[in-house]
Amino acid sequence: MKPAPFDYHAPRALGEALDVLAEAGEHGKVLAGGQSLIPLMNMRLASPALLVDVNRIGGLDGIEAGPDGVRVGALARHAHLERSGAAAAVQPLLRRALRLVAHPVIRNRGTVVGSLVHADPAAELPAVLALLGGSVRLARRGGTREVAAGEFFTGPLESALLPGELAVSAFFPARPARTGTAFCEVSRRHGDYALAGVAALVRLDGDLCVAEARAACVGAGPVPLVVDVTAACGARAPRAADWAAAARAVRERAEPETDIHATADYRRHLTGVLAERALRDAAQDALREAAGG
Known part of the structure; x- marks a missing residue:
């Protein structure tokens, strides 16, 4: 066309x-x-x-x-x-x-x-x-x-x-210091839009306990969905944190839609699985950052 x-x-x-x-x-x-x-x-x-x-305008391509x-x-x-x-x-x-x-x-x-x-x-x-x-x-x-x-x-x-x-x-x-991030997603083929995806951020306090944890979901609503899950897993060491409870909090907030690739229920379930994985990975990344890389 x-x-x-x-x-x-x-x-x-x-x-x-x-x-x-x-x-x-x-x-x-x-x-x-x-x-x-x-x-x-x-x-x-x-x-x-x-x-x-706007490609001929100078000064707009900087990082x-x-x-x-x-x-x-x-x-x-x-x-x-x-x-x-x-x-x-x-x-x-x-x-x-x-x-x-x-x-x-x-x-x-x-x-x-x-x-x-x-x-x-x-x-x-x-x-x-x-x-x-x-x-x-x-x-x-x-x-x-x-x-x-x-x-x-x-x-x-x-x-x-x-x-x-x-x-x-x-x-x-x-x-920030003692903070880790992760991004997990699942797509039908590499490069396709994700069926579901979750970016996560976990920040640790001076005692290396979870001080803050958030997840942002892809394809879980009309705009990017950010869920603060600190209450579900905060004030504990990453190994003892209830990441499953945090993932449930994310899944309950997700509002995906059904399309030809997957049902809304499947996408919601997958969002929960990816949320737990991303949060765990972000917490491990935070521990590595706190230890100096």
């Missing part, structure tokens, strides 16, 4: 792009990696009147890793972030999640920020941003705003991005 007719603009400066988007309003769409937008246009599930290609976290520019590709040793050192969950995203060909073109804006609840990166409490920076003519992950994802394939705005970067907080 072919997309509906559209106008095309390729600005070379951020200000120019924001001016064009402001004029286009709800009729404009941003093209960065295009791994989600182009298929939607070809199937005519999206029919923007204007396509604003900045610092003590507080990792800021990823709008044109930074999945593969670029996946290979960044500095980013992995600051927040290891990024590399772990990115290795599960589609195939290398997709990761070479797709952008991290574009995946977040696409807001697919079955995708890995929205779950990572939500679990870590990250944010997305949105720019428009006249100013910028920072939107927390909890407010950014508003529904399936819906975000807080308004007409005339451009997502210029995303921020992923650094891993």
Whole structure:
């Protein structure tokens, strides 16, 4: 299939792009990696009147890793972030999640920020941003705003991005001391969307007991589902923590849907299995981090 007719603009400066988007309003769409937008246009599930290609704008492809976290520019590709040793050192969950995203060909073109804006609840990166409490920076003519992950994802394939705005970067907080992360998922074939997936974070206190534990589920609702399970397993050493109870708390909150690949009941059960596995793995990762790697 072919997309509906559209106008095309390729600005070379951020200000120019924001001016064009402001004029286009709800009729404009941003093209960065295009791994989600182009298929939607070809199937005519999206029919923007204007396509604003931002790939020629300098300064939007950076990855900045610092003590507080990792800021990823709008044109930074999945593969670029996946290979960044500095980013992995600051927040290891990024590399772990990115290795599960589609195939290398997709990761070479797709952008991290574009995946977040696409807001697919079955995708890995929205779950990572939500679990870590990250944010997305949105720019428009006249100013910028920072939107927390909890407010950014508003529904399936819906975000807080308004007409005339451009997502210029995303921020992923650094891993705190004595904190571990993990990402577990099951798909029918490598690179397919996961039938279910869970990202987990476990933080230990000075006595190496669980001080905080959270899980973020993929495909378990209209937006990334983050469940705080500290009450089920907190104040205990990882070996003595009731990870099964924590997994039940996650499973009870999950609201997956039935489709041609799996029933909702199966996905819910699988979410619980993966939650226990991811939480256990994150706790072991925390112990390794506490011991110095």
